[in-house]
Amino acid sequence: MKTLKQWFLSLILITVIPAVLAAEDDIRDHPGYVDFTSLTAIADTEPTVEVSLKSPLLNLITNLMRNTDDEAAEFISKLRRVTVNVYATDTIDVSEIAESMAVIAAELDADGWERVIRVRDGEDHVDVHFRLSDDAEIIYGITIMVAEPGDTVLVNIAGEISVDDISALGRRFNIDELVDIDLHPDQDADQDVDQDSDQD
Numbered sequence: 001m002k003t004l005k006q007w008f009l010s011l012i013l014i015t016v017i018p019a020v021l022a023a024e025d026d027i028r029d030h031p032g033y034v035d036f037t038s039l040t041a042i043a044d045t046e047p048t049v050e051v052s053l054k055s056p057l058l059n060l061i062t063n064l065m066r067n068t069d070d071e072a073a074e075f076i077s078k079l080r081r082v083t084v085n086v087y088a089t090d091t092i093d094v095s096e097i098a099e100s101m102a103v104i105a106a107e108l109d110a111d112g113w114e115r116v117i118r119v120r121d122g123e124d125h126v127d128v129h130f131r132l133s134d135d136a137e138i139i140y141g142i143t144i145m146v147a148e149p150g151d152t153v154l155v156n157i158a159g160e161i162s163v164d165d166i167s168a169l170g171r172r173f174n175i176d177e178l179v180d181i182d183l184h185p186d187q188d189a190d191q192d193v194d195q196d197s198d199q200d
Contacts, residue, residue, distance in 0.1 A: 032139070032141020036085070038100055039097060040154070043152060049085070084173065085153070086154075089152075125145075128144050141157065141158050142166075167179050
């Protein structure tokens with residue numbers, strides 16, 4: 001029995017670990033990936049909420065959800081990495097981490113990311129960026145950075161996400177900043193005009 005366990009463990013090491021390491025290398029070249037290492041170093045504490053889903057685990061989740069929620073499985077299958085870190089603590093220097101967030105936000109702006117939300121209100125600092133395809137139909141990356149007293153949030157989602165999946169993605173991972181985002185304001189305005197015309 002011990003030999004069988006050793007063989008099984010060796011099989012896992014041979015098959016799974018190279019796949020995970022390869023996924024780690026590949027994600028760094030993905031246009032939607034953002035490295036938050038400098039910000040987590042400033043936080044210098046364990047997050048109260050930490051989500052780190054990589055391609056192998058996302059594929060497993062997709063397969064498990066196929067029979068119960070095909071719509072959710074479909075958009076999760078398009079994700080390459082989901083990283084969420086929440087620090088609910090007063091020990092983080094808000095001004096210091098907000099300054100570093102501003103540097104990263106400026107780098108994202110320069111690198112072609114679209115800043116869709118920007119809040120500067122007292123000590124509250126919020127930036128939400130999307131990395132869009134050339135035709136603006138696919139989102140390669142979503143980055144959310146929040147710094148406020150007692151609450152620091154870092155989110156990076158990389159993949160090939162349809163703009164129509166944003167709200168569903170926010171609900172699935174409890175990311176409030178994504179739930180209410182409307183990327184089709186012109187379409188909504190046209191629908192309102194059509195409804196007004198019908199009523200007339």
